Amino acid sequence: MRGRTIAAATTALALSCGPALALDVEAARKQFVTSCGVCHAVEKDAAPRQGPNLFGVVGRKAASLEGFAYSPALKQLDTVWSDDTLDAWIADPKAVAPGSVMIYRQADPAKRLLIIAYLKTLSN
Numbered sequence: 001m002r003g004r005t006i007a008a009a010t011t012a013l014a015l016s017c018g019p020a021l022a023l024d025v026e027a028a029r030k031q032f033v034t035s036c037g038v039c040h041a042v043e044k045d046a047a048p049r050q051g052p053n054l055f056g057v058v059g060r061k062a063a064s065l066e067g068f069a070y071s072p073a074l075k076q077l078d079t080v081w082s083d084d085t086l087d088a089w090i091a092d093p094k095a096v097a098p099g100s101v102m103i104y105r106q107a108d109p110a111k112r113l114l115i116i117a118y119l120k121t122l123s124n
């Protein structure tokens with residue numbers, strides 16, 4: 001467990017250290033497509049798939065996209081998507097919002113960090 005925490009911290013550091021250790025956006029995008037792309041579009045104004053469009057999701061209030069039929073559980077979750085809330089959600093959506101309907105869990109903290117870093121590149 002300790003090893004994992006250190007690995008995650010090292011990745012976090014790498015992602016936040018600027019040009020010398022710049023984020024490999026293409027690798028991050030690929031990880032997103034592999035893990036999330038089946039269910040989530042990220043092009044601005046693209047139609048939802050099984051899940052809502054994630055363009056601009058960082059900083060967005062949970063369950064706030066017009067026209068997407070969120071579960072009651074997610075609608076009741078009073079949160080804003082940030083590094084921390086996204087990390088917890090991707091690790092185990094049902095722990096964050098029992099009754100939510102996203103059928104996916106990513107146990108690897110390094111992959112979660114990469115995906116969140118990619119989501120942060122998607123905004124106006």
Ligand code: HEC
Nearest residue numbers: 035036039050051052062063064070071074100101102104
């Ligand atoms: C099998 C399909 C599926 C996969 C794979 C999936 N999701 Fe989802 N996601 C959903 C569904 C369905 C919802 C709506 C959940 C609800 O309403 O309870 C959702 C909701 C979300 C939300 C809330 C968005 C909002 O507008 O509040 C975020 C953030 C999210 N997913 C991120 C991800 C990320 C990042 C990944 C990849 C690591 C991922 N999801 C993988 C189906 C999926």
